[in-house]
Amino acid sequence: xxxxxxxxxxxxxxxxxxxxxxxxxxxxxxxxxxxxxxxxxxxxxxxxxxxxxxxxxxxxxxxxxxxxxxxxxxxxxxxxxxxxxxxxxxxxxxxxxxxxxxxxxxxxxxxxxxxxxxxxxxxxxxxxxxxxxxxxxxxxxxxxxxxxxxxxxxxxxxxxxxxxxxxxxxxxxxxxxxxxxxxxxxxxxxxxxxxxxxxxxxxxxxxxxxxxxxxxxxxxxxxxxxxxxxxxxxxxxxxxxxxxxxxxxxxxxxxxxxxxxxxxxxxxxxxxxxxxxxxxxxxxxxxxxxxxxxxxxxxxxxxxxxxxxxxxxxxxxxxxxxxxxxxxxxxxxxxxxxxxxxxxxxxxxxxxxxxxxxxxxxxxxxxxxxxxxxxxxxxxxxxxxxxxxxxxxxxxxxxxxxxxxxxxxxxxxxxxxxxxxxxxxxxxxxxxxxxxxxxxxxxxxxxxxxxxxxxxxxxxxxxxxxxxxxxxxxxxxxxxxxxxxxxxxxxxxxxxxxxxxxxxxxxxxxxxxxxxxxxxxxxxxxxxxxxxxxxxxxxxxxxxxxxxxxxxxxxxxxxxxxxxxxxxxxxxxxxxxxxxxxxxxxxxxxxxxxxxxxxxxxxxxxxxxxxxxxxxxxxxxxxxxxxxxxxxxxxxxxxxxxxxxxxxxxxxxxxxxxxxxxxxxxxxxxxxx
Numbered sequence: 001x002x003x004x005x006x007x008x009x010x011x012x013x014x015x016x017x018x019x020x021x022x023x024x025x026x027x028x029x030x031x032x033x034x035x036x037x038x039x040x041x042x043x044x045x046x047x048x049x050x051x052x053x054x055x056x057x058x059x060x061x062x063x064x065x066x067x068x069x070x071x072x073x074x075x076x077x078x079x080x081x082x083x084x085x086x087x088x089x090x091x092x093x094x095x096x097x098x099x100x101x102x103x104x105x106x107x108x109x110x111x112x113x114x115x116x117x118x119x120x121x122x123x124x125x126x127x128x129x130x131x132x133x134x135x136x137x138x139x140x141x142x143x144x145x146x147x148x149x150x151x152x153x154x155x156x157x158x159x160x161x162x163x164x165x166x167x168x169x170x171x172x173x174x175x176x177x178x179x180x181x182x183x184x185x186x187x188x189x190x191x192x193x194x195x196x197x198x199x200x201x202x203x204x205x206x207x208x209x210x211x212x213x214x215x216x217x218x219x220x221x222x223x224x225x226x227x228x229x230x231x232x233x234x235x236x237x238x239x240x241x242x243x244x245x246x247x248x249x250x251x252x253x254x255x256x257x258x259x260x261x262x263x264x265x266x267x268x269x270x271x272x273x274x275x276x277x278x279x280x281x282x283x284x285x286x287x288x289x290x291x292x293x294x295x296x297x298x299x300x301x302x303x304x305x306x307x308x309x310x311x312x313x314x315x316x317x318x319x320x321x322x323x324x325x326x327x328x329x330x331x332x333x334x335x336x337x338x339x340x341x342x343x344x345x346x347x348x349x350x351x352x353x354x355x356x357x358x359x360x361x362x363x364x365x366x367x368x369x370x371x372x373x374x375x376x377x378x379x380x381x382x383x384x385x386x387x388x389x390x391x392x393x394x395x396x397x398x399x400x401x402x403x404x405x406x407x408x409x410x411x412x413x414x415x416x417x418x419x420x421x422x423x424x425x426x427x428x429x430x431x432x433x434x435x436x437x438x439x440x441x442x443x444x445x446x447x448x449x450x451x452x453x454x455x456x457x458x459x460x461x462x463x464x465x466x467x468x469x470x471x472x473x474x475x476x477x478x479x480x481x482x483x484x485x486x487x488x489x490x491x492x493x494x495x496x497x498x499x500x501x502x503x504x505x506x507x508x509x510x511x512x513x514x515x516x517x518x519x520x521x522x523x524x525x526x527x528x529x530x531x532x533x534x535x536x537x538x539x540x541x542x543x544x545x546x547x548x549x550x551x552x553x554x555x556x557x558x559x560x561x562x563x564x565x566x567x568x569x570x571x572x573x574x575x576x577x578x579x580x581x582x583x584x585x586x587x588x589x590x591x592x593x594x595x596x597x598x599x600x601x602x603x604x605x606x607x608x609x610x611x612x613x614x615x616x617x618x619x620x621x622x623x624x625x626x627x628x629x630x631x632x633x634x635x636x637x638x639x640x641x642x643x644x645x646x647x648x649x650x651x652x653x654x655x656x657x658x659x660x661x662x663x664x665x666x667x668x669x670x671x672x673x
Contacts, residue, residue, distance in 0.1 A: 001102050004055050004666060005047035008039040011063070011099060013114070019068065020121035020136050023172050023185040024470050026073035028121040028138075034063045051663050057650040066589055067095065068121040069114040075138065076117060078236040079170055079189050092228075093117055093140050093166070098656050118143070118593060119165065120586045124578040126521050132176070133521045135575065137582045138168040141593060142195070146651050148644040149492060149595045149636070150210070154201040159224040163493045163594045164195030167586075169505050171512055171522070177467035182474050188460035188512035191233070192504065193487040194497050197374070197391050198225045203383075205640055212383025212491075219394035223401035226420055229485060230368050230406065234417040237368075237459070237482050367419035369484030371452035373445075375496040376489070378428040384491055388426060395424050421484075423452070429496045438607050442503055442564035449507060450560045456484035458508055460515040479515055494594060498587040499604035503564070505579060506608070510559045510570055524572050568608045580609045595636045596643065600629045 001010040015033035022028070036059050047055065069075065074083040076090035091097070100113035118141040126133040144160020145152045152162030172187035199222055200215040374391060377384040399422045406418060425448045433441040460479040466472040486504065490496035513522035559567055568576055584606075587599030652658050659666055 002099055003041065003044075004663065005052070006041050006044035008041060009055075009059070010037040010039065011035075011096070012037055020123040020138065021134060022070075022073055022079065022123075022136060022170065023174065023187065024183070024465055026070055028068055028070045028073070028075060028123075030065065030068045030121060031116070032064055045665070047663070048665060051665060054649055054653060054662050057646050058653040061647070061650050061654060062592070063116075066593060067116045067118055069116050071114060074115075075121070075140065076115065078166070078191050078233075079138075079168055080187070081236070092142050092144055092160070095141075095143050095146075097143075117141070120582075120589050122582050122585065124575075124582070126518075126575065133173040133518055134171065135578060135582075136168075136170040136172070137586065138170070139165055139586045139589070140167075141165050141590075143655065146655055148640075148647050148651070150203050150205060150640050150644050151648045152196075152594075153203055154196055154199050154218075155221055155225060159221055159228065161198045161225060162196040163590070165193070165493075165590065167192045167194060167501060169508060171509065171516070171518060173516060173518055173521075180467065182464040183467050183470070184462055184464045186460075186462040186516040188458055188480075188515050189482075190458035190505075190508045190512070191236070191482060191485065192501060193229070193485055194493050194501060195487070195489060196491070196493045197376075197387055197489050198222050199387070199390055199394065201387055201390070205637075210383075210640075212387055214386050214390050218390045219398050222394065222398045223405055226370060226398065226402045226422065227405045227409075229370060230402070230417045230420055233368060233485060366416060367421050368417045369421045369423065369452075369455050370487060371423045371425065371456065371484065372487045372489065373448055373452070373500060374424060374426045374489055375429040375500060376426070376491060377430055378426065379431060387491075392424050392426065395422050398422065425452070429490070429500070433604075438604060439564045442567075445500055445503055446507070446560050446562070446564075446567070449504065450557075452484075452486060453504070453507060453560065454557045456482060456486055458482050458512055458515075460512060462516070492594065494591055495587065495599055495601040495604075498583060498590065498599060499601065502579070502583040502605050502608070503567070505583075506567055506571065506576075507557075507559055509575070509579070510567070511556060514554050514556075522572055522575050524570055564608065577609060580605050596639050596647065597632050597635045600632045 001008055003009075012035050013031045013033070014035050015031075016029040017032050018027050019030040020028035046052075074081060074090075076093040077083055094115050095118050096113075096116040100115065103109040103113045120137065120139040123134055123136045125131045126135060142160055142164035144158040145156040145162045145164065147156075147162065149163075155161055168189060168191055170187060170189045172185055175184040175186065177183045199218040200220060201218060202213050202215075204211045204213060372391075374388060376388045376391075378388060379385065399420060402420045402422070406420070427441075427444055427448060429441055429445075432444055457480060459482045461477050462479070463476040464474045466474055488497045488500050488504075509522055513519050559570060562570070571579070584599070584602055587602065587605075591597055591599040649662055653662050
């Protein structure tokens with residue numbers, strides 16, 4: 001609910017649809033129809049006509065089919081967590097935070113509102129396992145830079161990047177209780193980030209094109225973006241065992257820490273230091289123009305008790321040890337593939353010629369590896385070339401600044417990440433696909449995954465509940481723990497990014513299936529590379545024999561050496577179809593929120609499904625794509641010219657930004673960029 005002028009506005013969901021599930025019994029709903037309720041207020045002054053029109057634009061913002069919520073699970077935090085939205089809301093992913101604030105301030109009313117997240121929540125039941133196994137896809141958009149395509153580029157005043165998402169792929173299997181045994185759930189999860197390049201840059205419209213402008217100090221403030229990743233994931237990755245059973249402890253905000261620790265005169269520099277480019281903090285300087293809300297991004301959940309990450313041994317049939325192989329020096333690693341095919345990885349002048357910037361800092365203390373996979377053009381596009389160059393050459397400076405931030409502020413009890421290892425890997429997706437075809441482009445993408453996915457890994461485990469009381473946790477166990485974060489970007493973080501994330505998920509599912517014993521469900525039993533000939537006997541004996549043979553022959557991440565067609569052929573065709581469908585829906589939702597149009601280049605995902613046969617030999621039905629790329633491109637350009645300004649104003653009013661500009665008659669409040 002929000003008050004504007006002489007009325008209060010309340011958003012009501014009039015129709016919802018269950019769209020996703022999480023164990024043991026969490027349901028996630030997608031909002032399908034909404035209505036704004038107008039409540040007249042006495043003694044208040046009506047808005048002027050111009051401001052009223054601005055509010056009406058906000059009321060027309062599309063909510064239906066683009067937002068989801070759960071009444072029992074905090075979707076704003078990664079799986080698994082036992083937090084509820086009453087504990088503390090995430091500043092980054094809760095889209096209706098200011099609308100529910102009046103209810104949250106009254107203890108008796110906290111159960112009335114729901115927490116809306118933008119994005120997609122989907123669950124597919126895997127029929128091959130009698131409906132006991134599930135695939136859940138959660139794609140949630142960051143609210144820190146919520147603008148439209150031409151207005152939300154790179155970093156903004158909250159250190160949020162345009163079109164930023166956190167994506168989770170969760171597979172889980174329910175083992176029904178027998179003879180008094182507990183109800184057990186096995187699960188595996190991988191967390192990925194995607195968003196525009198985390199630097200300061202903008203786009204300007206031209207008659208039939210756009211021009212990218214990269215700020216001369218484009219890396220300024222970028223350290224706070226990566227610092228926020230460290231703060232968020234040091235709890236949900238390195239201390240995952242606590243996240244499964246313990247209410248998270250929320251550290252003080254950065255400004256609270258600054259006020260408590262440095263001597264008078266110290267300040268956080270939100271502009272480029274005058275002399276030392278490697279320094280993030282300077283003493284005795286005039287503070288810059290900023291707001292308290294600017295640093296609310298780094299207000300993450302931390303657990304009080306520290307815990308070491310389980311060391312997973314690498315034996316035949318088991319997952320590899322995810323010990324970071326990163327040295328304690330800053331260096332550049334050249335890719336052998338880059339030397340053979342400079343057309344793919346050639347970094348523009350000013351960056352290393354190896355095509356992969358690996359800036360490594362650390363010590364005996366654990367660090368968070370962050371692998372940035374950039375799919376920007378490396379030639380024939382001056383704007384993307386300039387952005388790529390800035391991204392690559394800024395990495396060492398940003399890494400040092402993040403380290404300074406960690407040294408200064410990451411001192412709370414329970415802090416586990418003492419450093420960050422920032423990798424920038426580059427692949428000109430469009431150039432390779434155009435010249436050599438998509439299969440070759442995916443093969444080059446797998447080359448980038450060979451050094452990143454085994455390091456980052458994924459999390460998996462199991463927990464058991466009382467057979468008669470599903471709220472009683474009996475035991476829990478972690479098999480593997482994700483050790484790093486993969487982050488994807490292209491120019492808009494839409495179409496190329498979506499394709500790359502799809503193929504990364506294919507690779508992860510092939511590994512996760514072995515981790516929790518779902519080979520017979522997720523993998524293609526007709527593929528001779530996955531199954532040995534049947535030994536006869538009944539169905540259960542055959543299935544058990546198949547699983548044992550699959551596990552015996554399993555080599556972790558061996559699928560990274562496969563071609564695109566070989567990799568997708570490893571998956572059960574029905575699972576591949578559902579995965580493609582989920583990413584097509586996710587691509588359309590991301591595009592609708594950012595550009596008010598469908599996704600482009602859907603053929604990149606449809607290409608993976610084309611020609612795949614089901615287990616009975618019939619051709620798999622193709623999911624529907626978004627349509628003509630040219631038609632969508634023209635529609636986006638039209639919308640950019642004639643609709644984005646109004647949509648941007650509506651979004652800012654919704655998020656309470658720049659109210660003194662849009663609603664000057666309303667009492668001053670909200671954020672002012």
